[in-house]
Amino acid sequence: MVVVVSNFGKKLAATGLVLGLFSAGLAWYIGGYLMVTPDSVASAATSAPATSELTLQTVAGLGDAYSQPTWVAYLVKDAHGVWRQSTNFTVPANSTVRVTVLQYDGASGLRNPFLARPEGVVGNTIEVDGKAVQAIDPALASHTFAIPGMHLVVPLEGVADDAPDQCEAAPCGLEKAHRTITFSFHTGSRGRFRWQCFVPCAAGFIHGFGGPMQTIGYMDGFLDVV
Numbered sequence: 487m488v489v490v491v492s493n494f495g496k497k498l499a500a501t502g503l504v505l506g507l508f509s510a511g512l513a514w515y516i517g518g519y520l521m522v523t524p525d526s527v528a529s530a531a532t533s534a535p536a537t538s539e540l541t542l543q544t545v546a547g548l549g550d551a552y553s554q555p556t557w558v559a560y561l562v563k564d565a566h567g568v569w570r571q572s573t574n575f576t577v578p579a580n581s582t583v584r585v586t587v588l589q590y591d592g593a594s595g596l597r598n599p600f601l602a603r604p605e606g607v608v609g610n611t612i613e614v615d616g617k618a619v620q621a622i623d624p625a626l627a628s629h630t631f632a633i634p635g636m637h638l639v640v641p642l643e644g645v646a647d648d649a650p651d652q653c654e655a656a657p658c659g660l661e662k663a664h665r666t667i668t669f670s671f672h673t674g675s676r677g678r679f680r681w682q683c684f685v686p687c688a689a690g691f692i693h694g695f696g697g698p699m700q701t702i703g704y705m706d707g708f709l710d711v712v
């Protein structure tokens with residue numbers, strides 16, 4: 487009888503320990519992973535009235551594979567010209583934002599070719615390596631910069647697979663193979679808008695839409711219009 491009680495006590499203690507460890511793990515996952523969002527980086531003011539500049543780059547692999555997974559990601563240049571790992575951007579309300587995307591990643595291709603046509607940008611035109619373009623080949627899309635709530639879609643053409651001098655480590659410098667995509671869009675009243683990539687670019691995930699495609703700081707984030 488005594489033995490039974492003792493065993494029961496041990497089982498209870500073991501169950502309590504497992505539950506405690508599970509709760510601690512869950513708390514760490516929620517607090518340290520799910521609720522962590524990168525700082526917001528403001529677009530840079532320009533001399534033209536009500537205009538600012540946002541400079542981004544997309545890279546094939548961000549992270550050292552130890553402290554962070556090596557994932558496809560966007561980076562943003564801050565006011566001091568330093569590349570930061572953040573996908574939360576702040577831009578002024580009722581203004582024109584001029585965006586430059588330095589695209590260092592290869593093509594994955596769009597599932598929905600409709601998104602290969604820019605939408606919501608000034609003149610319905612984007613510039614790819616200095617050339618005005620009204621649509622790209624959907625198969626050559628590497629990422630999109632899309633803000634559904636603002637009806638903005640910008641497809642980003644990828645670097646050719648055989649391009650020399652491809653970027654291995656982020657942030658990437660201008661000497662590495664890249665495409666330069668520029669466009670402008672107008673902001674309206676204040677608000678927080680979700681933006682995201684729509685190209686299934688998450689290598690190693692089911693249908694290419696897991697991991698970085700659903701994690702703030704990689705392939706999606708927020709545009710705060712203030």
Ligand SMILES: [Cu+2]
Binds near residue numbers: 630685687
């Ligand atoms: Cu992407």
